[in-house]
Amino acid sequence: MKLREAKTSDVNALYGLERELFCSKNYPLSKGSLYYHAKNSLVLLSEVEGTLAGYILILTKRKDAKLYSLGVKDSFRGRGISKALLQQASKNLKDLGFQKFILEVRVDNIVAFSLYEKNGFKVAKKLKAFYKDGCDAYLMELNYGSEKL
Template sequence: MTIQILSLRKKDLDKIIEIENESFVNSWTINDYINEMTHNPFAYYLKLIDKDSQEIMGFVGFYIMFEHAEISKIAIAKKYRGYKLSKLLLTDVIKRISLANCENITLEVRVSNIVAINLYQKLGFEIINTRKKYYPDGEDAYLMNKNLREED
């Protein structure tokens, strides 16, 4: 299988919402994505596809705000989980963010999301704080950070 990582287009959003709905409790709608892609100058969205079938297997969203970057979303379709695809996608994103000269990357993750916490720790993110009742259902979030400058 040949993997490609490309910019997300509006025509992709039906599939993105399908993956979104099987991945998150508080899912974004198509309009949330359209708003972000149209009006947020700091936002980037990438899809991970199988080049042969053109099937979207996952996606990621991130913000580059001058010297700081933030991962806002990452999800892999259920049937493709466990094949190191998120690691591949996030490694690519970290490279892009490093090339934009950012100093660090942060993200929030549910304290119960052990799979995602493992993924982020594998890629050099550290827990730096807990945000109490961060999610609408009352769950706490870990704030995680990855410094980029110390790897120069």
């Protein structure tokens, strides 16, 4: 598995993965948004034998870095790819001088919640009916002063 930062030339492949991962009701990012983020945010890709297997997108033009999206292609799940993406991104954020890495996750997304918890994120609060379908979210935080990553 190879991890690298996304370039604007990756936008078409990223868009294909995004549409595979998030159906229209889950608001997949447009090509234009992906192009913007490839230039202005932290976007890391995971490639396996030349195939785009997953990506992580973090908003960095703010005080605290915020996870915006993370996804791994169905056929590549369960191999530690999201863990590798999260840990590499977290290292980059620390090197960039961020004090805190934050995210929101659906309370019913057990897999993602477990990934974040195992990698040092703590629940800061529960956000009632945060999503359009009424599902609550956990706001989770990783503080670089006190955590292992």
